[in-house]
Amino acid sequence: MPMPQTQADVTVRTFDQRFSATRRGARLARRLAAHQLDVWGVPRGTPASDATVLIVAELSANAVLHGRVPGRDFALRLVHGPAAGLVRVEVSDTHPAQPVALVPAADADGGRGLLLVAALASRWGVAERTGPGKTVWAEVDLAGTGPSPVPS
Numbered sequence: 361m362p363m364p365q366t367q368a369d370v371t372v373r374t375f376d377q378r379f380s381a382t383r384r385g386a387r388l389a390r391r392l393a394a395h396q397l398d399v400w401g402v403p404r405g406t407p408a409s410d411a412t413v414l415i416v417a418e419l420s421a422n423a424v425l426h427g428r429v430p431g432r433d434f435a436l437r438l439v440h441g442p443a444a445g446l447v448r449v450e451v452s453d454t455h456p457a458q459p460v461a462l463v464p465a466a467d468a469d470g471g472r473g474l475l476l477v478a479a480l481a482s483r484w485g486v487a488e489r490t491g492p493g494k495t496v497w498a499e500v501d502l503a504g505t506g507p508s509p510v511p512s
Contacts (some may be wrong), residue, residue: 363467365450368486370441371442372439372440372441373400373437373439373440373442374439374440375392375393375434375436375437375438376435376436376437377389377392377436378433378434379420379433379435379436380413380433380434381423381424381427381428381429381432381433381434381453382424382463382495383424383436385407385420385424385433386417386420386421386424387438389416389417389451390416390417390421392421392436393412393413393416393438393449394413394437395411395451397409397412397413397438397440399501400440401440401442402440402447402502403499404443407442408447408500408501408503410437410501410504411500412449414435414476414480415449415476415477415481415485416449416481416500418473418474418476418477419451419477419498420434420436421473421475422451422459422473422474422496423451423452423453423496426457426459427431427453427454427455427456427457428453428455429453429454429492429493430452432453432454433475434452434454435450435451435452435453436450437447437449437450437451437452437454438450438452439499442502444471445501445503446499446500446501446502447499447500447502448484448497448498448499448500449497449498449499449500450495450496450497451495451496451497451510452489452493452494452495452496453468453493453494454491454492454493455492455493455494456492456493456494458486458494459474459486459494459496460474461474461475461478462474463475473494475512477498479498480498481498481499481500482499482500482501483495483498483499484496484498484499485497487512
């Protein structure tokens with residue numbers, strides 16, 4: 361008689377929310393991401409939490425500043441895969457332009473957001489989405505963070 365095979369539990373947690381494409385919406389996305397990570401057992405103040413929250417802040421700010429289409433929101437999706445040991449951040453907006461990672465002048469006030477994302481995420485990129493716009497995603501390894509190359 362064959363032995364029944366047991367299958368390991370697979371738990372993937374998701375958080376999906378739409379936000380107004382405003383500074384307030386970007387701030388709320390960052391705050392809710394920090395709270396959700398804490399609920400999932402990724403405590404505030406840890407390197408993984410801090411990296412993930414900063415990535416959410418940068419991608420949300422980009423959606424508001426560069427991806428804003430009047431009358432359209434942006435969306436945040438967090439996917440926590442404890443077995444895989446990672447958190448995936450996805451920020452979607454309806455603007456068709458692709459993000460461009462720049463190397464700003466040393467005295468420039470901005471332009472470093474995607475460089476920060478690349479430095480904190482294990483991997484990141486841009487994907488098409490159903491409907492108008494794009495999704496910028498980044499993955500953070502919960503065991504630590506490492507640099508990722510800027511996608512071409």
